[in-house]
Amino acid sequence: MIDNLHLESRAATDRELLDGVTTAVANAAQVLLERFSAANRVDGPRALIDAIDANDAASIAVLRPALERLRPGARWDDDEEGHGALGPGEWWVTDAAEGNVNHVHGSPNWGVTATLVRDEVPVLTAVVLPALGQVFTAVRGDGARLDGTPIRVSAKTDLVAALVGTGQAKPGEAPEIRRRMSGSIDRVLDAALLVSASVPATVQLVQVAAGHVDGFWQFGQVRSGLVAGALLVEEAGGAVIDTNGAPWTLASDDFVAAAPGLAPSLAAVLAR
Template identity: 45%
Template sequence: MELLAETVEAVRVVGDHLVGRQGTEPAPAVTLADALEVFTALDDPASALLRERLTRLRPGAGWLEDELASRVPADGEWWVCDATDGAVQYLHGMPHWAVTATLVRDGEPVLAVVHAPRVGATYAAELGGGAVLDGRAMAPARRELSAAVAATSQPPLVAQDPVALRRAGESLSAVLPWVLAVRNLGPTALQVAQVGSGHLSLFWEYGSDAGNLLPGALIAREAGARVTDARGGRWTPAADSFVAAAPSLHGDLLAVLREIE
């Protein structure tokens, strides 16, 4: 638990750093190149600070350079982190972004923190130790599907995967009639963690997105949510689909998604 507490502290320091640099108005970026330039100037120092702090905690762990990676190393310990998860929201002056840090051991997440400073929420979990929201134990909410608020997202490179792109569109049309609402609330990791705390009832996504899914997957699972692929199989970082849901809704969601396979 000491490592988890120290990781939470490191992530909060980076969150404070970024809060102090986020404007309330959208960044003046006309083109994608403009936006990337503005974001890089903000994200690079924050990423360096996060790496410095976490490397100090676990000197022997490797560092996955690309937080958008769809694959993670199968051997050894690695930090998989994103200093500004939710870059679009951050650049537009919105609150739904987060700092994430996940320690992966032999391809599996064993510790994860998702800190959303503007939302005022810090999710944390350690393998076998349960999950907490701001230090309090949490659990998924029990609701009927018709009363469920669902969430979904798309991997950053989904446009390059025609199968995932098709399934993303078809699954949205399939799920909408069955639930109270479907939302995309920004960072994937934060939304998956919110399934674990009951703020959302379920989340699904198509495409490879290991870097974004790892932290939320551990947090949601440790909180008691069901985490699988869209076929009900065991989710791994190499999977091409993802589902996290309250146990009472997991089977219902899989049944709806089965229609688009």
């Protein structure tokens, strides 16, 4: 009883915290929106890097101080390409410009994310996609929402009718990960109705949570690209596992998020 009361109390605190987190993320997203235009273009690698760095700096200057005020004791995950376990306690895992490469090319598929991870488990998240006019939120044990309205994953159970997606975790993936990616796309093309490959992962995962896409997988782990979507999919009733069918954790080697009736069959195809 004491443990249950403790968990309920913590969940209530997290629900209260979510409002502030969502505001912080929305404010950072507004900064990026003011820098965005469908006419945005870059003309080479140096211009690309400079534009990406400028977006990151502008957003993080708003996001980090706000989150640190909300949860002063939480540590900060500084590595945008970090992977693996974080360690005990609370951590902010954020992407101040998720899909930054899309932003600088004039595509609307980008946003800002912030997730509180507690003892290796994501417990609350806010994802703001301002160019699409969407705000996704979730608190562990309290469901997932789009603009305040509860969302649910797909009810599909047959992979042959499924829309699924994948994407790169980061530029310059290791050769073995690229080989796994290309081989897996070929196998899933044989098993599913449609397969897409795009970045960022979060933009695909929110669509899984909302039931518009049936599943997503990724080889190559980047915490900041997966934790927000993992919590949203779980809280929307989905399954988040690895290709062996075990529950996904920050220490997992790969990632599958899908409708519960599809996740085992998708994982089985990927594990071949």
